[in-house]
Amino acid sequence: MAALSPTMSAQWGMITPGQAREAGVSRQDFKRLVDDGTLMAADQATQVYRLSGAPEDPERDPLRAAWLQLGGAKSWHERTTGTPDAVVSHRSAAHLRGLGDLIPHDHEFYTAKRLRPRRTDVKIRVRSHLAPSGWELWDGLPTRTVPAIVEDLLADGEDESAVAQVVRDALSLGLLHRDALTSIAAPHAAAYGHTDPEVFARLLTGERPTQ
Known part of the structure; x- marks a missing residue:
């Protein structure tokens, strides 16, 4: 989670599996975070996850998740610079x-x-x-x-x-x-x-x- 936090803090508490791998988190460790409930699906239509307990915005989160999905492994900073x-x-x-x-x-x-x-x-x-x-x-x-x-x-x-x-x-x-x-x-x-x-x-x- 220490490796994922900088990315998630800039992205409404959300992250993609590709971004997690870029941060050095293996597929297995990422899956464990999902399985134990630390991370949960941000939107069922996307491969985007959010930190459990992070503030949710049902009105905007689906759009945010769709935008993140389009970027794959690239970070918010990379995509907005x-x-x-x-x-x-x-x-x-x-x-x-x-x-x-x-x-x-x-x-x-x-x-x-x-x-x-x-x-x-x-x-x-x-x-x-x-x-x-x-x-x-x-x-x-x-x-x-x-x-x-x-x-x-x-x-x-x-x-x-x-x-x-x-x-x-x-x-x-x-x-x-x-x-x-x-x-x-x-x-x-x-x-x-x-x-x-x-x-x-x-x-x-x-x-x-x-x-």
């Missing part, structure tokens, strides 16, 4: 930040290369380069910034009223600027049936367009 290898995106990012009421049906990520996690509840979009301005650490997870989340949702064709709720929440929290919204919304206005990008941006904020 420089350009991250997996960034929380779309509905998952909005939900993580408490914006809007879109329910994520999958754990959504951008990854630098194609990954095959062998599970049906992870949705991966490959993007070889993410601009540094397009992500930031949020609750310890590399996550799309709020303007980028809005852009992703619009590009995905999410329901206009649902995106509008995300926008309004972000504006009220000071996480999105009105001027930035206009430029974000403009390329998607026609797809949503609006000929005037400015009118579309106003609708997303809840303002009534001027006649």
Whole structure:
């Protein structure tokens, strides 16, 4: 446990078997920790374990575990230094930040290369380069910034009223600027049936367009 603690302390009390081996813990010793209840499965869909008794967050832990699973043996520090290898995106990012009421049906990520996690509840979009301005650490997870989340949702064709709720929440929290919204919304206005990008941006904020 002394060998595992530095890794787990940075990862919400969680660890992967690959990370344990990197820390010098054998498969047999790791299995003993699981068998005696020192470690327990963090999420049944992943090969990720948590320290028994560590504080749990049922709302966020499944997303955290999915992110850790994608990294295999690499540590949190390795994966968040420089350009991250997996960034929380779309509905998952909005939900993580408490914006809007879109329910994520999958754990959504951008990854630098194609990954095959062998599970049906992870949705991966490959993007070889993410601009540094397009992500930031949020609750310890590399996550799309709020303007980028809005852009992703619009590009995905999410329901206009649902995106509008995300926008309004972000504006009220000071996480999105009105001027930035206009430029974000403009390329998607026609797809949503609006000929005037400015009118579309106003609708997303809840303002009534001027006649």
